[in-house]
Amino acid sequence: xxxxxxxxxxxxxxxGLRKRYGDLDAxxxxxxxxxAGEVFGLLGPNGAGKTTTVEILxxxxxxxxxxxxxxxxxxxxxxxxxxxxxxxxxxxTGMYRQLTVCEALTHWSRLYPHPRDVDxxxxxxxxxxSRDVRTRRLSGGQLRRLDFALALIGDPELVFLDEPTTxxxxxxxxxxxxxxxxxxxxxxxILLTTHYLxxxxxxxxxxAIIKGGRIVAEGAPSELGTGxxxxxxxxxxxxxxxxxxxxxxxxxxxxxxxxxxLARGExxxxxxxxxxxxxxxxxxxxxxxxxxxxxxxxxxxx
Amino acid sequence: xxxxxxxxxQYRLERRMFWRNxxxxxxxxxxxxxxxxxxxxxxxxxQKQLDVIVPGIAGMSVMxxxxxxxxxxxxFLREAGILKRIxxxxxxxxxxxxxxxxxxxxxxxxxxxxxxxxxxxxxxVHWPKEWPELALFIALGVACFASLGVAFSHLIPNxxxxxxxxxxxxxxVIFISGVFYDVSNTPVALKDVAEVLPLKHLIDGLSGAMVTxxxxxxxxxxxxxxxxxxxxxxxxxxxxxxxxxxxx
Numbered sequence: 001x002x003x004x005x006x007x008x009x010x011x012x013x014x015x016g017l018r019k020r021y022g023d024l025d026a027x028x029x030x031x032x033x034x035x036a037g038e039v040f041g042l043l044g045p046n047g048a049g050k051t052t053t054v055e056i057l058x059x060x061x062x063x064x065x066x067x068x069x070x071x072x073x074x075x076x077x078x079x080x081x082x083x084x085x086x087x088x089x090x091x092x093t094g095m096y097r098q099l100t101v102c103e104a105l106t107h108w109s110r111l112y113p114h115p116r117d118v119d120x121x122x123x124x125x126x127x128x129x130s131r132d133v134r135t136r137r138l139s140g141g142q143l144r145r146l147d148f149a150l151a152l153i154g155d156p157e158l159v160f161l162d163e164p165t166t167x168x169x170x171x172x173x174x175x176x177x178x179x180x181x182x183x184x185x186x187x188x189x190i191l192l193t194t195h196y197l198x199x200x201x202x203x204x205x206x207x208a209i210i211k212g213g214r215i216v217a218e219g220a221p222s223e224l225g226t227g228x229x230x231x232x233x234x235x236x237x238x239x240x241x242x243x244x245x246x247x248x249x250x251x252x253x254x255x256x257x258x259x260x261x262l263a264r265g266e267x268x269x270x271x272x273x274x275x276x277x278x279x280x281x282x283x284x285x286x287x288x289x290x291x292x293x294x295x296x297x298x299x300x301x302x
Numbered sequence: 303x304x305x306x307x308x309x310x311x312q313y314r315l316e317r318r319m320f321w322r323n324x325x326x327x328x329x330x331x332x333x334x335x336x337x338x339x340x341x342x343x344x345x346x347x348x349q350k351q352l353d354v355i356v357p358g359i360a361g362m363s364v365m366x367x368x369x370x371x372x373x374x375x376x377x378f379l380r381e382a383g384i385l386k387r388i389x390x391x392x393x394x395x396x397x398x399x400x401x402x403x404x405x406x407x408x409x410x411x412x413x414x415x416x417x418x419x420x421x422x423x424x425x426x427v428h429w430p431k432e433w434p435e436l437a438l439f440i441a442l443g444v445a446c447f448a449s450l451g452v453a454f455s456h457l458i459p460n461x462x463x464x465x466x467x468x469x470x471x472x473x474x475v476i477f478i479s480g481v482f483y484d485v486s487n488t489p490v491a492l493k494d495v496a497e498v499l500p501l502k503h504l505i506d507g508l509s510g511a512m513v514t515x516x517x518x519x520x521x522x523x524x525x526x527x528x529x530x531x532x533x534x535x536x537x538x539x540x541x542x543x544x545x546x547x548x549x550x
Contacts, residue, residue, distance in 0.1 A: 094382030098322035
């Protein structure tokens with residue numbers, strides 16, 4: 001019974017989560033689920049409430065209201081049993097400067113009941129060339145790899161990645177993405193926050209767009225762009241004016257428009273049919289107040 | 303692994319990291335000896351003064367290795383985000399802080415040993431007369447200044463200002479508490495301040511154990527004052543403890 005239930009239990013479940021600082025709702029009523037084995041992206045501009053949300057799930061902050069379940073535990077109670085099953089990559093953290101990569105991972109591995117092999121993790125994180133280098137000699141990208149390695153050493157079921165590639169050059173980002181993909185291939189559940197749209201698209205199975213402390217859209221990256229399933233049909237009239245139509249039924253519209261044009265003996269210049277991309281949706285949803293520090297009025301999720 | 307075993311592992315790690323920075327370790331142990339050598343040279347003709355300085359510098363060593371070092375290190379660990387990282391692992395907070403505290407205590411014991419040895423070998427101070435009393439005062443002094451150091455780290459806003467904050471306490475306190483001279487000759491106002499603070503009493507206790515041979519019965523006030531500060535420090539250290547740096 002209990003085993004059967006455990007398999008259907010989501011890795012993370014958040015309902016009505018609020019975090020209030022004084023009069024300000026940093027997180028103003030957030031609901032989402034992360035299924036086991038899924039890569040879930042929390043996408044939003046800076047100051048949207050991503051880190052606050054994720055730090056509540058990690059057990060660093062208390063919540064003002066709502067229910068939160070992480071692998072069946074309430075993270076606020078800070079149980080060791082939960083921390084043994086979770087790996088955390090924080091937005092920015094330092095490390096002991098006098099230890100080598102291997103020493104740091106070996107020390108960390110003893111904190112967990114069933115750690116992964118140190119050398120295997122070093123390989124996986126792409127640190128094989130820096131195994132015996134002291135961490136103070138590592139580059140920024142290598143330190144980030146060490147963050148991944150330290151989060152992974154305890155063989156966690158769930159990994160939190162808070163803006164894992166912010167400040168990276170394109171090559172380092174690609175390398176980090178590869179590491180994250182290999183984590184997903186190991187069957188880990190991953191909750192990542194990012195303000196890069198392409199990162200969410202590249203990595204996440206599902207994405208929630210958060211803005212002003214609220215989730216304004218949620219779904220698979222491919223579905224999100226088609227909210228409302230509107231198509232846009234556009235062309236240029238012979239007099240040069242651009243005509244745009246939005247429709248749920250582009251077949252009929254195209255048929256009517258092209259038949260009329262042919263009957264008049266005209267061509268429709270620049271005729272196109274398009275669907276809004278995730279980028280359009282994202283920019284649309286987060287357009288105003290992208291640096292929002294104040295709570296915004298509720299935007300109904302589609 | 304049990305909490306005790308994890309504490310021990312953390313302690314071993316702290317020791318290893320301490321020695322990884324040999325110049326820092328060297329000066330850490332050299333400083334009290336340097337003070338001893340300087341003041342010893344100044345007062346070399348006066349055995350009574352030397353008898354004051356040796357327990358005085360032993361008391362200073364307790365304060366610098368625990369109070370100053372912990373306030374300083376915790377500020378760094380907090381600001382660097384290392385405490386926050388530790389907080390996200392299964393390591394119990396008590397085991398981590400226990401490891402850090404044991405590291406500071408080891409340094410205190412090593413320094414006092416060096417001071418006692420140097421006092422005996424170079425400055426004609428006798429071997430400590432009351433070993434159990436000496437152990438008791440070192441243990442209590444270490445507990446007191448370690449917990450006060452942790453508590454004081456909560457007041458330090460960032461690592462850049464840590465030396466100023468730490469020295470603003472450390473230097474005046476060692477000056478008025480009789481580290482370098484007999485405090486019975488200082489102005490009443492300063493003496494009153496020193497009477498309220500723990501270092502003067504710790505030095506009284508160490509002096510009784512190391513030099514005068516005054517029994518515990520003669521140092522009950524000292525015991526009570528250091529013990530009271532230890533209690534206060536422990537409460538403040540635990541209550542205000544933060545695993546994260548302030549966001550500025």
